[in-house]
Amino acid sequence: MMIGTLASAMASFARPGVCKAAAAYHGPPASNFNLGRILRYPNLIGCNRSPTKKSSAQLQLWRALTTLTKREGTVNGPAGTRFSTVADGVIAHNDHAASRIAASVARRQLTCTMGRVNYDVVVVGLGAFGSSVLYHLAKAGLKVLGVERYGPVGHSLGSSHGASRIIRMAYFEGLQYGPLLKRSMRLFLELQDELAAVQGPLSEPLFLRTGMLDVGSVFERALCSAQVQGLQHEVLTGAELNRRFPAYRVPEHWRALYQPDGGVLTPERIVQAHVGLAQRMGAQVLTGTTVAAWRVEGTGADAAVTFKLVPTDATAVAASKRMSYSDATATAVPRNVTAAAAVLTPGPWIGQLVPELRELCVPERQVVGWFEIEAAARSHFAPNRFPVFVLEETSGGAAYYGFPEHGQLPGFKIGLYRHLYEQIRNPGDLDRVNRTANAADEAALRSGVLSYFPTAAGRLLTSSTCFFTNTPDGHFLVERHPRYPQVILCSACSGHGFKMSSGIGQLISRMVREGPKDTAAAAATNTLQPPPPLPPSAPSPSAVDRHVVQGLPQMDSDSDGVDWSELLPFRFSPGDRPGHREALDRFS
Structure with a gap:
């Protein structure tokens, strides 16, 4: 079977040096190479860009891809097609990663939506949550577009500005936030390191520890x-x-x-860092752009989300304050864009995009x-x-x-x-x-x-x-759209969300990549019970003295340490959360 051939080829196509030739291509690093780009740039397969010098494993993969593209159309062909989910497949440097990727590609069968999918994912709103989602999706190799109502990135017209935000680990709002806070603290520190590696001595810290x-x-x-x-x-x-x-x-x-361990986060710089680094990894960004309308077309695996984009009112855009990042990378506003999935993180504008949530958020x-x-x-x-x-x-x-x-x-x-x-x-x-x-x-x-x-x-x-x-209970909303599971809703920070934006962005990225059935098993097995308390005398090294934060396993190149129980408290829960039953009724 074609897909089986492709999966077996990908599993064998995993050893050091395979993707060195991709370094010349402007996009993700060679060790995290987007399979969709291989379809569009076939000569990048192999260590030497010469189609006559491929190894047997490389030839096997190439034949599988060639057969598949001939059958379903190529991105440059008259059908104008592209593979809407192949960006989930990333060729890595080790056997475990390649095997996992091959299994994922085979399971999802490289679904091709003919003639209309421009992106794997569109993220609407690039504030605290949206910028983090954009960064983690780009890091995973997906072709992603970020749309921001105002400009430039890090403006002062939304919810993610004001020079400082608190991050705190002892969280009186609820024990359910503990694991997500630890994840987020670690990711902020990693983002700070990544930004410093790019900017060098001029890089300013994103976190200031004060207690x-x-x-x-x-x-x-x-x-x-x-x-x-x-x-x-x-x-x-x-x-x-x-x-x-x-x-x-x-x-x-x-x-x-x-x-x-508590301290100060710098919101504008963090938003700008997430977006800027995402762009370095291939993400596209539109600022000063409003979603006039959106709709879902098709059903099942063939469904796609289409957005009508228009320039935001010029007077409102001019009112934003220009921060340190240049807006030169923003491209011209297209009339319509389409994607296999969407993440709506528009902050207070959630009620405009999803009217059913106006009374809840x-x-x-x-x-x-x-x-x-x-x-x-x-x-x-x-x-x-x-x-x-x-x-x-x-x-x-x-x-x-x-x-x-x-x-x-x-x-x-x-x-x-x-x-x-x-x-x-x-x-x-x-x-x-x-x-x-x-x-x-x-x-x-x-x-x-x-x-x-x-x-x-x-x-x-x-x-x-x-x-x-x-929201009425002061907790977030992170959930799939009740009618359109390929659309993820994320809003209602309720005044305390910025400190968890890095972790939520990573988890939503995983939700997108896993597909609509991602948390079904987790919801049945995970509970919201807090971890057992430690004795007061137990040693407790500072959470920010090292990137290995207590209670959360280290992440490696093949795992982002996802625990779906971290998001369960923020899902629709008509029996437990006030206003949710009424909100869900408005979707029906």
């Missing part, structure tokens, strides 16, 4: 998370906290959890501010003396979060979760939101500064407005 404080009513839940995960931590009274970190002034009877205006610090106290707000924090006065009450003074923006940065509760129910209003802090915005933030950080109660120096997209 993390959970203060007030969040203490008990954060302590439980730290104990269950076996994280290093200290319990402090309010008096001890104030003495140790003199910028703080909290009630002396309060308690706080100090966890040394609700955008909200969020403002943060940088306040002037007294000259004599500025050293108290330095990163080595000021941990990032979440401070909640009472359970369900005002919850502030903040950062040390660092980077190019002077002052003490503080935010208030949910801020003024300014929900945006009409998707058309998102582009008209007031992005300048007003008196009410400043008063809400200044209240927290005066109460707990009085030496930073000077002028409001800078402000930044972004969006939270919230």
Whole structure:
């Protein structure tokens, strides 16, 4: 059988040096070579680009591919076809990888969609989640297009800007986040290393370790998370906290959890790094581009997702702030693009693309501010003396979060979760939101500064407005479209998603590559029970001192360590999650 021949050929086509000739081609490295590109550039098969000097294994693979392309059409032929899933096949340098790839190709039978598939995957929205998805899909060798409403990448009109985001490992929002946080921390560190290898001495860090404080009513839940995960931590009274970190002034009877692994992520640079590195691996990016409509055509393996793309309103694009990355790589906007799969990560615009989710995923205006610090106290707000924090006065009450003074923006940065509760129910209003802090915005933030950080109660120096997209229970939504399983929905970070964006991007990439039945078995076998707690005396090396994070196996070239239970809490669950039954009814 043709597919069996191809699979056996691929299994034998795995030894060092096979893909050296591919180095001349601008795309993924030779050790991670896209099979779809071999179909389009046949002379790249072999070590020497000479079709007369192929080994027997190479000839076997080439004959199989040639027969298959003759039967179903070639990418350059009049039918205009391409293989929509062959990019899942990657020729690697070892037998195990080649055997696994061959089995995957044989199982999926190199489905060919005649005359209409332009990409393997289209990712809509290149903020925190979308940029990470784009990067991991490109790294896997897929032909992928990223579409971003505004430009350039890293703009200030969405949810992934503002110079800093907190990452924390002791997570009071729920024990189910622990494995995903560890995965994400490791991936951020690996991204930082990869970017440094590309940029050299000019590369700036993506992560700044400061330690993390959970203060007030969040203490008990954060302590439980730290104990269950076996994280290093200290319990402090309010008096001890104030003495140790003199910028703080909290009630002396309060308690706080100090966890040394927390710190600051740089959101614009991380988004730009994910997108920039994805482009180096062959991804294409369109900025200043809006999805006017999308539809799924066909059924089963022949289904394809088509997007109608139009330029975003020029006035809105001009309002974005130009950051450090050049937008020169963005190409002209085509009218329509089609893909075998799609990932929708549009943040607050999810309700425009998927109207059924408007009541479940609700955008909200969020403002943060940088306040002037007294000259004599500025050293108290330095990163080595000021941990990032979440401070909640009472359970369900005002919850502030903040950062040390660092980077190019002077002052003490503080935010208030949910801020003024300014929900945006009409998707058309998102582009008209007031992005300048007003008196009410400043008063809400200044209240927290005066109460707990009085030496930073000077002028409001800078402000930044972004969006939270919230679900009723405050957890994310990562799920396949109920009607179109080749479309993955990912939104509703609920104000705390950036820190997990690297891990979620990797897991969604795997969802795409595995196909719609990816998590059926996992859903039946994985549970949401947390790992058993470690004794308080157990040794607990710092999670960021090394890339091997506790509780998660090391990844190698053949495995991304996927555990589907990390995504199960974020799927549709009409029996457990508020608003989900109603949302699913709207899809029917």
